[in-house]
Amino acid sequence: MTEGQVLHRDEDRLVLEDPVILPGGQHARRLRLLAAGPGPQVAVLPRLKGDVVLTDRFQHATRTWHWEILRSAGAEGLAGTDNAVGQLRDQLGASVSEVIGLGQVHADADVLAEPVWLYAARIDAVGAVAHGEAIRQVCTVLFAEAEEMAMTGQITDAPTIAALFRARRTGLAG
Structure with a gap:
């Protein structure tokens, strides 16, 4: 090729x-x-007092709103955990007490070249939400409720579903 x-x-x-x-x-x-940039794609599953924090974000490609975890391009040269912390700070105004790596996933291997690096993070609070990042609102749900939202099609974002699955499998759902 x-x-x-x-x-x-x-x-x-x-x-x-x-x-x-x-x-x-x-x-x-x-x-x-x-x-276009060399930074890694990073998705973060925020956990607030054991619950999952989801964002209601408009995605241009589908032309609709999606419940999903945080996801964006990270900065080149930063460790993945530092990029995860940066996303939580910039998009949710959150301070982070712990970041756990969940591996990588290819969100759409048919078209998208780069993997998305998945993380879970314990946060202390949700602060100022970055509405400029197309976030309409934020909600906090029980882990089992987030899984149910994925099962019933309320969550359709592949990195979010993969992060929920991997968090469950690594014992972070409790």
Whole structure:
């Protein structure tokens, strides 16, 4: 496979169309979306007194509101935990007492190139919410309620669902 043609580039994203050879030998072209900057994609599951903090955020691609955990590009050169702490501070005005790594996930391996690094974090409070980050509101729910929201389709964001699953599997749901 060779590097593809740049279809679009802006301050956030780079869209490539790559030539590929499929397993059966057919030639095709596939889209690939990359972050324009070198910082890692980070998603953080905030825990406040054992409960899950969810944001109601507008996502442009789906043109709708989504209940999800915090997610954004991190800063290049910072450790993942430092990027998680920065997101909590910048988007929720929260102070952090502990950050736990939950591994990585590919949110849409068909198109998105970079993995999303997942974290859980214990926070002391929710402060000033960054409404400029397309956050309409914040809610706090029991861990089991967040899982039920994922099961019933109220939460559809893949990194959020993966973080809930991994937090449960690592004993952080209690």
